[in-house]
Amino acid sequence: MSRVLALRDAIREGMTEEMRRDDNVFLMGEEVAEYNGAYKVSKGMLDEFGARRVVDTPIAELGFAGIGVGAAMNGLRPIVEFMTWNFAVLAFDQIINNAAKTLSQSAGEFNCPIVFRGPSGAAGQLAQQHSQTFEAWLANCPGLKVISCIDPADAKGLIKSAIRDNDPICMMESEQFYALEGEVPDGEYLTPIGKAAVRREGTDVTIVSYNKMMLVANDAADQLAKEGISAEVIDLRTIRPLDHETIVNSVKKTNRIVVVDESWPYAGISSEITYQIQKYAFDYLDAPVVRVNAPDVSLPYAAAYVEAYMPNPKKVIDAVKSVMYR
């Protein structure tokens, strides 16, 4: 059986189930408790678990991320919520220099089972500082695992896997799509970290994407179908480790691929995917890999800039047609 849940409710259900299961799991962040979460992801959790396990912090990202790391080294399993990943930049010292390196620098003496989570990506006209994606920044760092997914069922399964995982995990959600609804199975289930999902089967071209760009990819695939072009759409779900096998298997079938990625092009997720494709599927390609990214600039406020900046179905369709030489 399953029900329809919004993304925020699915993530909450995952966290709640894990907190019921294991007293060492706790949630900490700005406005998570009494305000019920800036985006209502943690709504009602204070009522169920009390202030010992649902902890409001001051605005002090570096401090509370580090408190999470220390608590994780000392046997707890923290979930640290950032109001958005833009603000987590203040905490990168603790994420990169400690969470990611504890296992290595302690020669396995300590590990750091912690989940850092929050929304990533542009969310309308919020301007330069509030519109960034962080998957590429974090995926670059050994020691971390990175999840980025807005499918409600998978987000629930992934947050549960992340909480049980013994390595530090960064999970990216989407401010704009916390209300996105989807079928979520009842009862206990886990979505594996490191596995992509083929969301739609196709034969002519592979479109690979993640997070809210999946909506753009799906929309493009619908429109392409009407023109007789059959696109296979893959949702990465996990960014690191990257499931290149699923992508490569698809490319072996379609021989063409377009990467749809909201992050910047330079040293981005799309660059990494492109490298993996040429490494494992070079002989299968009938056209160069094409990517649809945000442009190589900061995103300004005005609507026209947002419109020009964001990947959209039209850009994806154009890219697909270019790899099909149409």
Next chain:
Amino acid sequence: MTKVVEKVSKRGKKTPKYNKETYLTWYETMLRIRRFEEKSLQKYGQEQIRGFLHVYIGQEAIAAGLVSAIKKEDAIVTAYRQHGLAISRGISTKKCMAELYGKKTGIVKGKGGSMHFFSKEHRFFGGNGIVGAQIPIGTGIGFAEKYRGTDLLCVTMFGDGAARQGALYESFNMAMTWKLPVLYICENNHYAMGTSVERTSNVADIYKVGSAFDMPSEAVDGMSPESVHEALSRAAEHIRSGKGPYFLEIKTYRYKGHSVSDPGTYRTKDELKEYQSIDPIKVTEKKILEGNIATAEEIKAIKDKIKAEINEAVEFAENSDFPDGDNLFEDNYMQEDYPYTS
């Protein structure tokens, strides 16, 4: 809460200490900001303005006190709740409104929106959207003034929430060690989003944090332009004499939600009403009239002038052009032929 309210229950009855021009300047500044912000909320409701919108309503006395106590050449840097401060520094309401509309004629050409105003001419260094980020930046602006040997200072403003960022500790320490000309102002409006000051620290009196560095620090009544003016003048004199930074915790209140989407369930209506009962604009108007500082006609003339000005600002914004999305690549590098990655 509301020590401020108790202390000043007789406010408005105190005899006026300043001249007519000063009172009218404060009054006009506060009214301009209030009407601008009311209009911006209205236009947000009509979807002419998008994104976040954090208004200054309730906090205007701080901007007024700044006008009279600080030199025009002094620098200022603040957070996203900035419209009122920008206007008080002399940035035109037209350019501010056009910025909120995301128009080419805005103060930063529609690129910053509500949170990011900048103007070199007005020594306005932003408009920062990352809580607390401007504390070290303001310290650096002050560093540059000292380095160049000027007698100018940098007014570095931040909220009560921002006061809990580690950046404050580091900045205060260096500013005090190096005797930098920085006037730190915490605008304590009692809440950081839904979190009250008491819930963020064992030390609810934020000004006391300065004492860890032996920085001169005081709490100030922020609902009165007089008291803001007096504290700022004292602090500025201290800083200009070369003795280093000064810290003022100015107690104020925001009447509206944190941003437009905040239902404000974390506070009581009574608390809000208490502050509205000592509204700095109302109290100042009363003082001006009852103290015979100016006539009712003069007050009405100011009100009419501001009303017309704000309407013109809206008209200006509405009649201005939107920027062209193709200009995305403008203003990303100073290097003109920068090779962007595609």
